Amino acid sequence: MQDNVENPVLNSPTVSSVIKPMGHYPLPIVRGEGVRFWDDEGTEYLDAVSGEWVVNLGYRHPRVIAAIKEQLDKIEYVTPVFENEQRTKLAEKVLSHAPKNMRSVLFALSGADAVEGAMHLAMRATGGTEFVSLYGAFHGTTFSTLALSYSYPKMLEGSKEGLDRYLTRQTRVPNYNCYRCPFDLKPGSCDLMCARFMETAIKHQPDAKVAGVIIELFQSNGGMLPMPEGYIETVRDICTRNGVALIADEVQTAFGRCGDFFASNVVGIEPDLIVMGKAFGAGQPLSGVVAGEGFTSLRGWEAGFTLMSTPAVCAGSIAMMEVMEEEDLGNHSRVLGAHFMERLNEMKERYSIIGDVRGLGLMIGVELVKDRETKEPADELTGFVWRDALQEQRLLLGKTGPVFGDFGNVIKFKPAVNTTMVEADEMLDRFERSLAAGQAYHDRQN
Ligand SMILES: Cc1ncc(COP(=O)(O)O)c(C=O)c1O
Structure with a gap:
């Protein structure tokens, strides 16, 4: 029999009651409301991906x-x-x-x-x-x-x-x-x-x-x-x-x-x-x-x-x-999506690790690269930004995995479609702080 050798969490006897999916992250989430959720210690998180692009009206509408x-x-x-x-x-x-x-x-x-x-x-x-x-x-x-x-x-x-x-x-x-x-x-x-x-x-x-x-x-x-x-x-x-x-x-x-x-x-x-x-x-x-x-x-x-x-x-x-x-949320998604794109494109001007920003409404991806000319994918750096956002900024982002496509270097934003402009800016502000940390990490290595 072959256990999951990649992920020790899956092999731990204390959590063996559930077979967990790949990419499992041990964060116990116990409550949610709107674009926010809380862990079992009461820490609040901002959710820029509506769970797994599931709660389109936020949690517990x-x-x-x-x-x-x-x-x-x-x-x-x-x-x-x-x-x-x-x-x-x-x-x-x-x-x-x-x-x-x-x-x-x-x-x-x-x-x-x-x-x-x-x-x-x-x-x-x-x-x-x-x-x-x-x-x-x-x-x-x-x-x-x-x-x-x-x-x-x-x-x-x-x-x-x-x-x-x-x-x-x-x-x-x-x-x-x-x-x-x-x-x-x-x-x-x-x-x-x-x-x-x-x-x-x-x-x-x-x-x-x-x-x-x-x-x-x-x-x-x-x-x-x-x-x-x-x-x-x-x-x-x-x-x-x-x-x-x-x-x-x-x-x-x-x-x-x-x-x-x-x-x-x-x-x-x-x-x-x-x-x-x-x-x-x-x-x-x-x-x-x-x-x-x-x-x-x-x-x-x-x-x-x-x-x-x-x-x-x-x-x-x-x-x-x-x-x-x-609430005409289709239209709202278009307007809010345009705002995300504008601010993310502004960030692209300030942070060289952004290779490309792409979106349709509130389906948005930010591709991170080691070098804009060669477009070399920055998988490890993307993981750094994703983790920094979650652990330091208490912001949940999405991220492509190299297992699904060719690379794991795209950050995903797919917030609830009724996210307000103020909440969107809060997500973007927190993201920018993690991006800045990612840029500094990249600059240190190069
Ligand atoms: C585009 C697309 N199709 C199908 C699926 C499968 O959906 P489910 O996980 O609910 O079976 C997914 C899941 O991520 C998906 O992204």
């Missing part, structure tokens, strides 16, 4: 909590084969904000099983069996979503043998990444090679037909990357002409994060299937797929889960969406 409690007082569970009023109401609410071609919602529990639901729907609609995903993509840790994820050989290092028979064959193609173009081309003169290459990948499948292309509309784990202009339109066209489903993985980008309920609306695209997760349940386990015209059929009980869309979870999600509507 009163409307969400009240809706869940009210529903729990009526009934806590309805079998998925009966009608469930909250589930119907939630599906209608989702569809009212989804692109025009969307017709139905398939519910699930986590992002990964929803991706698999979208794969089923795509296979049924197209008759294909293969999927194309991008370099740097992350779609989950079930067997088939691991296979779609760029990270899986690294994530499973040392334990891949034996899993191979469960991991379906998938095709990975170069991603969009204008800062580090996989084709070594320059924006403006590249003629969107990354998008056009998709057609080659779809057509050159000698023994099987492609059912779907799956794309994050802002690639997160791969490095916080926005799509270049024209990219998704080109891919949409390629998918339509080849009878292949375009699946937008909006597990991270939906529910106000990018400036609208769905990032699909922000970039003006009608995918065939949209995958939802993370913020969808407002802190509770809920995910799903929004299925477009012609993509709504499954066979039998192909993608269903006993605990999907329970009434109280749906009630919390509906309350979250009502607050988003009433």
